Amino acid sequence: QVQLVQSGAEVKKPGASVKVSCKASRYTFTGSYIHWVRQAPGQGLEWMGWINPNSGGTDYAQNFQGRVTMTRDTSISTAYLELSGLRSDDTAVYYCATQYTTTATVFGPWGQGTLVTVSS
């Protein structure tokens, strides 16, 4: 069964950067896009973008363009999300998820989530 395991919680100061990892197993890593979705405390879900692990191609939501970088290391089946210029409203749980089908950007399974707290 597909498994995504994310890195642990982070506490960062405003203006800093954070890099979250998402290690995939039990499927062909290069065969499925990986998406990143975040959820602020008590709030809904916000799509951030995707990476094609095969080509390294990316697509970012406009809200994050200029601050977000998604990369991957195929040798260890791991995707990364880096967010720079952190603000207090970037405090959220960040999830990675595989794309469930090739014809629809729907998400599943998901990683367990990584809490990023931005605080001075």
Added chain:
Amino acid sequence: EILMTQSPATLSVSPGERATLSCRASQNVASRLAWYQQNPGQAPRLLIYDASTRATGVPARFSGSGSGTEFTLTISSLQSEDFAVYYCQQYNNWPDTFGQGTKLEIK
């Protein structure tokens, strides 16, 4: 950006009864609509995509319907594990957008 509006915000239903959750899109999204379930402290779980197709392993008591701008998720006979927050998502127009969620609670 397409706005997804879910109603009600909170729905109180007794176990064994039927629950009906609604999702409205601000523009036509055809059948490009998914539903997710999220339990407290857990990641979301895909239930339905293409408006009415159940994801692998999702029980038959979950069904989705609708197209265009109006969609419904129905849970036919609520089990204890179904009390959670449900989100809809459109993927017809970039960027993908989610509703704000409906909390399904025990009556």
